Amino acid sequence: MERFADIIVKKKEGLALEEEEIRAMIQDYATGKIPDYQMSAMLMAICFQGMTDRELTAMTMAMRDSGDVVDLSRIPGIKVDKHSTGGVGDKATLIVGPMVAACGVPVAKMSGRGLGFTGGTRDKLESIPGFRMELSGGEFFQAIQKNGISIIGQTGNLVPADKLLYALRDVTGTVDSIPLIAASVMSKKLAAGSDKILLDVTTGSGAFIKELSGSRELARRMVAIGNGAGRETAAMITSMEEPLGLAVGNCLEVKEAIETLQGGGPEDVKVVCTALAGMMLSLGKDISYEEGKEQAQKALESGAAYDRFHAMVETQGGDTACIENPERLAIAEISGELRAEEDGYITTMDAEKIGMAAGLLGAGRETKDSEIDAGAGILMKKKLGEPVRAGESIAVLYTSEPERLDGALSHMKTCYTVGRRKPEPLKLVVDIIR
Numbered sequence: 473m474e475r476f477a478d479i480i481v482k483k484k485e486g487l488a489l490e491e492e493e494i495r496a497m498i499q500d501y502a503t504g505k506i507p508d509y510q511m512s513a514m515l516m517a518i519c520f521q522g523m524t525d526r527e528l529t530a531m532t533m534a535m536r537d538s539g540d541v542v543d544l545s546r547i548p549g550i551k552v553d554k555h556s557t558g559g560v561g562d563k564a565t566l567i568v569g570p571m572v573a574a575c576g577v578p579v580a581k582m583s584g585r586g587l588g589f590t591g592g593t594r595d596k597l598e599s600i601p602g603f604r605m606e607l608s609g610g611e612f613f614q615a616i617q618k619n620g621i622s623i624i625g626q627t628g629n630l631v632p633a634d635k636l637l638y639a640l641r642d643v644t645g646t647v648d649s650i651p652l653i654a655a656s657v658m659s660k661k662l663a664a665g666s667d668k669i670l671l672d673v674t675t676g677s678g679a680f681i682k683e684l685s686g687s688r689e690l691a692r693r694m695v696a697i698g699n700g701a702g703r704e705t706a707a708m709i710t711s712m713e714e715p716l717g718l719a720v721g722n723c724l725e726v727k728e729a730i731e732t733l734q735g736g737g738p739e740d741v742k743v744v745c746t747a748l749a750g751m752m753l754s755l756g757k758d759i760s761y762e763e764g765k766e767q768a769q770k771a772l773e774s775g776a777a778y779d780r781f782h783a784m785v786e787t788q789g790g791d792t793a794c795i796e797n798p799e800r801l802a803i804a805e806i807s808g809e810l811r812a813e814e815d816g817y818i819t820t821m822d823a824e825k826i827g828m829a830a831g832l833l834g835a836g837r838e839t840k841d842s843e844i845d846a847g848a849g850i851l852m853k854k855k856l857g858e859p860v861r862a863g864e865s866i867a868v869l870y871t872s873e874p875e876r877l878d879g880a881l882s883h884m885k886t887c888y889t890v891g892r893r894k895p896e897p898l899k900l901v902v903d904i905i906r
Contacts, residue, residue, distance in 0.1 A: 476506055476514075483517040491530040498534035502633040508640055515637075515646040523651040528693060529700035531651075535659035538633035542582070542665035547616050549578050552756040553666035554748065555657060557690070560678040560827035561715035564745050565593045565623070566729035567777070570784070571749040573620035574776035575767045577756035580616050582626045582664050590827065590835045591722045591844050594625055596729075599722040599801065599846035603790035619783040631659045650686065654693040662701055668755040669698050669705045672748055675902060676713035678823025684709070684902065691905045708751055709903040710744055714821040714856045717741040721835040721849015721870065727798040733778035740855070740900055746772065747901045761904070804833075804847035804870040808877045810884045812860040819891035821856050826887045832880040833871040845872050850884070857895050 479493050489497075497514070500506045523531065544551050552572065556562055569579045583593035583605075597603050605625040607615065615622035634656050641647045661669050671694050674680070675687035691707035698705025717738045719728040731737045732745070750765030757764070771777045786792050794800045830836060834845030851868045854860055866888060869880050 476500070476510055480510065480513050480517060483514060483521055486521045488524050489527055489530075491526075494527060494530040495534040498531065498538060498633050502538045502636060511637075511640060512644045515641060515644055515649070515652065518651055519646050519649045525693070525696045525700065528651050528655060529697050532655045532658045532662065532697050533701060535631055535633045535637070535655060536662045539629040539631050539663065540627055541663050542627070542630075544580050544665040544667075546613055547578050547580060549576070550668060550756045551578050551580050551666040552668045552670060552752045553579075553581060553661055553664055554670045554672060554752060555661055556672040557653075557657070557674050557680050559674040559712040559716060560590070560823045560830070561717050561720045561725060562674070562712075563596060563717065563719070563725040563729045563741070564672065564748055566596060566726065566781070567732050567741065567745040567772075568749045568752065569621050569623060570733060570777040570780035571745065571768045571771045572752045572756070573780045574771035575749075575753050575757075576620070577753055578616050579621040579623075580612070580664075580666065581621075581623045582630070583623055584626050585837075590720060590725070590830050590849065591837075591846075593623065595844055595846070596722045596726050597623060597790075599726055600785060600794055601791040601802075603785060604788045607788065615784070615787050619780060619787055621780055621784050622788070623784070626660075631663050634659050648681075650681075650690050650693060653680075653690060654697060658694050658697040658701075661698070662703065667703065669703055670748065670752050670755060671695070671705065671707040673707050673709045674712035675709055676711050676823065678715060678827055679712040688903065688905070691903075695905050704755060706751055706755060707905040708748060708901060709905070710747075711898050711900050711902055712823055713898055715823050715826055715852065716744060718852045718855070719849065720826060720830045720852070721833070722844065722846040723801045723803050724849040724851055724870070727801050727803075730778075730781070730795055730798040733772070733781050735773070735775070735778075738855075742772070743900050751904070802847050804845060804849075804872045806872060806874050806877060807868055807870050808881050809865050810867045810869065810881060812854075812862055812864050812866050812890060814862050814890050816860060816890040816892050817894045818854050818856050818858050818860060818866075818888060819893070819895050820889045822887045825883065826850060826852075829869070829880045829883045829887065832883055833869055833876050834873060847872060848876075857897060859894075860890060
């Protein structure tokens with residue numbers, strides 16, 4: 473039997489690993505037979521040498537099979553899952569899911585907690601009083617059959633190998649490896665049981681991968697994994713040069729999502745969500761992307777998508793009074809304003825820095841055990857390219873802890889530049905990879 477040290481050397485020298493070697497590696501690491509120091513060496517070898525699509529699919533499937541694999545076959549119809557690589561102000565799932573469900577494609581989604589600037593989809597939904605993310609298998613299926621949509625927390629034994637590998641990547645400088653990111657994302661998506669997958673790969677200052685070339689490569693690798701595993705997969709590259717919408721922070725983002733579902737909301741949120749929903753419908757109904765977008769837009773404009781969101785919240789125990797009147801959501805009471813120092817146009821917005829400011833206010837968590845302030849965050853009054861006058865409000869910051877406010881305001885001053893020339897508008901949907 474080949475020693476694992478020999479397999480490390482093989483990858484270090486740039487040779488492709490066999491599927492049996494990869495499957496044994498993941499299984500043995502997940503069961504404690506391979507120590508961290510050896511797996512650390514393998515992760516670093518993968519960082520430098522990369523992986524072929526065949527290797528990457530084998531690794532992803534082995535990670536998927538390390539724990540539970542959800543069976544959604546009891547739910548009729550083609551189920552389409554969506555994953556975002558993350559960003560600042562990304563509340564798209566709260567809007568896209570109900571849009572797709574309203575058009576007849578069931579959405580059965582598992583979401584985790586966020587780690588970083590703000591919460592994940594789970595944290596956002598849990599900011600609605602009473603909303604239950606923990607449903608039994610029977611309750612989950614009944615909710616989808618009733619409403620066409622349910623979003624719940626990830627099961628405890630979903631892809632345990634990924635949890636172990638991610639913790640190791642976090643302390644070995646290998647988090648930014650595109651093959652390792654792709655395997656991590658796709659192992660969870662394949663374990664979640666949907667028939668088809670849409671990947672929202674963000675790019676720009678507020679994205680995990682900031683360069684478009686890297687975002688395209690990550691999208692291509694993940695699409696290859698999904699299709700190689702027999703799940704039709706598409707990717708949409710969307711801009712994260714500025715936060716999505718005006719709200720950053722859990723309650724604030726839920727409020728903005730509800731306002732969008734009620735027919736209002738920022739234009740960029742509507743454009744991106746309609747595009748994502750349109751592609752999910754294209755996958756789920758085998759129709760063109762343009763036809764999918766038309767159906768998604770009608771679901772938004774008619775109020776059908778709002779009705780699905782309202783029904784989901786009611787079924788999962790949430791306070792529907794907060795959905796009918798989003799002003800009832802518990803926004804933090806302590807606030808401060810950032811004001812422009814000169815006349816001009818907003819010429820740059822650093823989305824990552826804005827996310828960091830939201831984290832300073834308490835909207836995110838530094839570790840998985842950190843408490844999150846659901847009411848903290850930032851409500852922007854100006855977006856890229858908009859005119860501003862000296863003294864005019866650019867953003868309002870909210871927190872429950874007064875000692876956090878001054879530092880966050882100081883940080884926010886570095887997030888914007890004001891100039892005399894209006895910048896070109898951003899292209900929100902940058903590319904589609906099928």
